[in-house]
Amino acid sequence: MRLLSTRHLKGLLKSLSKLIEFHDVSYTYNKGTPLEKKALNHVSFSVDKGEFLAIIGHTGSGKSTLIQHLNGLLKPDTGKIIIDSQDTSGKGLKQLRKKVGIVFQYPEHQLFEETVYKDIEFGLIKHNIDEPERKLRIQETARIMELSDELLQKSPYELSGGQKRRAAIAGILVLQPDILVLDEPIAGLDPRGCNELFNIVNNLYSSKNITVILVSHSMETVADYAKRIIVMDNGNIIIDGNVNEVFLKDEELERNGLSVPQITKLMKKINLKNDKISREIFTVDQALEEIISYLEGKHD
Numbered sequence: 499m500r501l502l503s504t505r506h507l508k509g510l511l512k513s514l515s516k517l518i519e520f521h522d523v524s525y526t527y528n529k530g531t532p533l534e535k536k537a538l539n540h541v542s543f544s545v546d547k548g549e550f551l552a553i554i555g556h557t558g559s560g561k562s563t564l565i566q567h568l569n570g571l572l573k574p575d576t577g578k579i580i581i582d583s584q585d586t587s588g589k590g591l592k593q594l595r596k597k598v599g600i601v602f603q604y605p606e607h608q609l610f611e612e613t614v615y616k617d618i619e620f621g622l623i624k625h626n627i628d629e630p631e632r633k634l635r636i637q638e639t640a641r642i643m644e645l646s647d648e649l650l651q652k653s654p655y656e657l658s659g660g661q662k663r664r665a666a667i668a669g670i671l672v673l674q675p676d677i678l679v680l681d682e683p684i685a686g687l688d689p690r691g692c693n694e695l696f697n698i699v700n701n702l703y704s705s706k707n708i709t710v711i712l713v714s715h716s717m718e719t720v721a722d723y724a725k726r727i728i729v730m731d732n733g734n735i736i737i738d739g740n741v742n743e744v745f746l747k748d749e750e751l752e753r754n755g756l757s758v759p760q761i762t763k764l765m766k767k768i769n770l771k772n773d774k775i776s777r778e779i780f781t782v783d784q785a786l787e788e789i790i791s792y793l794e795g796k797h798d
């Protein structure tokens with residue numbers, strides 16, 4: 499028997515840990531018409547199980563188009579997409595949609611049942627989950643999403659903006675996806691609603707080993723929660739790296755109509771006046787730590 503070399507074994511193990519693979523994916527809307535628009539241009543990347551990835555890019559750069567390829571809503575014109583070893587062009591779309599839960603912008607617009615409970619139950623019925631199991635899952639998801647029993651019995655129309663958003667996300671989470679994709683999840687929410695939602699998502703990420711993909715225009719949110727960032731421009735991935743690497747490229751980001759977190763800009767200005775204070779700061783908590791440690795004389 500031929501033994502695998504260490505190099506081959508490493509390659510094999512690496513490919514096994516990949517949950518999402520995009521290989522040279524292109525997509526054009528309205529092909530062959532005057533409205534033709536190439537929205538993805540030979541995009542390749544992969545995501546490992548358990549990553550928290552943010553996708554950023556100016557408006558129209560292709561972020562939503564990319565995520566709609568994750569559960570087969572859109573099919574690539576060229577290239578292929580593998581999710582958990584399954585090619586999305588093949589059969590098994592129902593299974594794929596259970597595996598990849600996508601929360602689109604303003605998901606509450608899709609709430610339509612008489613009660614929040616029934617709305618969350620809708621997907622479970624579609625997937626033929628029996629009643630006792632449905633009840634258990636809804637209770638567990640409502641607890642995670644901080645939706646009380648009283649709230650579950652209300653009409654979605656009686657809920658606040660933040661509650662509606664959480665109810666809509668509960669309808670996706672109850673299907674127990676391995677991958678949770680959030681497209682601009684905080685659009686239109688007040689700061690309290692944003693914090694509540696992200697604390698829940700972050701707890702879920704830490705406790706359930708779920709893979710999270712977040713599309714956001716808020717660089718603060720991205721810095722607070724994501725570990726890796728993909729930057730898109732005109733259907734291309736132009737930067738792919740960890741949060742520190744990407745946010746240190748402030749000039750390149752600005753050339754592409756993007757920005758770094760406000761706190762990073764401030765710390766860069768302070769660093770220009772006093773280089774003992776680091777400019778590699780991306781969140782308010784990191785800034786606080788850096789300033790306190792400077793004031794305590796730890797930088798001398």
Ligand SMILES: Nc1ncnc2c1ncn2[C@@H]1O[C@H](COP(=O)(O)OP(=O)(O)OP(=O)(O)O)[C@@H](O)[C@H]1O
Nearest residue numbers: 527528535537555556557558559560561562563564
């Ligand atoms: N259904 C559609 N029909 C035709 N063109 C579309 C359609 N959806 C998107 N496009 C075009 O494809 C390109 C990429 O759009 P996409 O919605 O993926 O961008 P985005 O990065 O999500 O933007 P935003 O930040 O505004 O949400 C844009 O030029 C857009 O106008």
Ligand SMILES: [Mg+2]
Nearest residue numbers: 561562563681
């Ligand atoms: Mg979009």
